[in-house]
Amino acid sequence: MSAPRLRFAPSPSGYLHIGGARTALFNWLWARSQGGSFILRIEDTDQERSSLDSVRAILDSMKWLGLDWDEGPEVGGPHGPYFQSERKALYREATETLISRGLAYRCYCTKEALDAQRAALKERDPKAQFVYPGTCRDRTDTPDQPFVVRFKSPESGSTDFVDKVFGAISTPNASQQDFVLVRTDGYPLYNLAAVVDDHAMGITLVARGRDHIGNTPQQVLLYRAFGWEPPEFAHLPMMLSPKGDKLSKRNADVGVQDYRDRGYPAMGVLNYLVRFGWSLGDREIFSRSELIRAFGWDRVGKADGKFDDKKFADVAFEHLKQPELTGLDDYAAWAAPFLERRGLASPEPARLRAAIPLVRERARTLAEAAEMLDYFFRPEPELDPKAAAKALGPGAAEVLGELAEALRGVEPWEGSALEEATRRHVEARGLALKDVAQPARVAVTGRAASPPLFDVMSVLGREQTLHRLARAAGKA
């Protein structure tokens, strides 16, 4: 079998949300694992709702996630253009073919008339479903009026396809109505455009959310009407909100960019998303390359699920925590914007590299990391009043002064030597380590909690450490 061609086809009517990102991911993974192609196509046939801002936001999010595309906006490709709004000629040609074969027809019923009928029916019986009555199905005249194009659905038999996730799905044709292919304004509707493009672009597998499963029979019908072989289909179970309802694009805080802004690493996001509906035994954490190697449709589940913030945060954290998953350089680069946000625009690189190992197992996001890194890059730490009140009370001045003296000549200025010196000092004074460590911690970091004190001192250096101890002693 030749290399598969997959696509992700968002409509630019808002930001990319995590549900969409998950769909993109599954397509991307399969393309990458099979040496196939991943195509990005923008479905902007609804002029009302589409915007360039949305296109930009979607492309940004895709790039941030590392879901690179082989054909599509910005990179082009042999099957372009990749915006549906620029492919109208294709749809028109396809539509005419269908009409000339008697498989589609022009319908002159106005939307208003149909809507009125629908409303009237609902009034009589709220549970009834409105079905297009086929008014124009066999019409032969061609009045000079606006029209839509409808597909002439078969009235008997069934339309079947085999889904790579759900297996055989059969839908009676009698339950299909003559759905609209082309609007009054000449723009194609989703089912027509998707089929024409997927065929033209040589798509071999269409993977999308389960909410599209009902479109599939209609699309299969269209493939047959054109005389084309349908692609394979794979539908993904839905990712619902924590409450159990549909994740909505309007739900601004589930946008990919929201997660980026909150300081989650891209691979953390992807790792959570892939494990949602796909699993490999007990394995939870995957690097990008491991994922590409491991992914397969046979291990995709069928049941919908609810998004879980805590689990998500943990998976993302796992990626920040493990140096094998997030190298020092990446960590530093990713933390930089969050430090900048705190007014720390150009942290000294060597110190940053030294400090990251101290915070990476404590910071659950890059935003938290920046907060924990803060005092390494200021002349003076910001003093937490509560911590100061508790640890820098009476007697602290003496404790800190003595500690500074005990540490002044320590060689080398490094964690274990500092700890050793401090323990000797504390023992000689008949104190407990914590009696000295807490005041010192607040003096050096400004806070009641920090990475191990002596490691912090080590990164801070002799001069700044002694300076901070002395300054705090002066204040206390």
Added chain:
RNA sequence: GGCCCCAUCGUCUAGCGGUUAGGACAUCGGCCUCUCACGCCGGUAACCCGGGUUCGAGUCCCGGUGGGGUCGCCA
């Protein structure tokens, strides 16, 4: 309501006829400890219900119940 789909701890899931039903998150204890974390040890916690098939069903079949999707000149 029509059509389609789904069903294991609170959540994500493993399980593919015989298991003390496993893991992860969350939660509750404990250990480690200069604080905070990390890590480690342990606890609570699930097969929706009813019929079949079978020597034996979480696993296979049927029905019910529950949940979801979809029924647009949105995608």
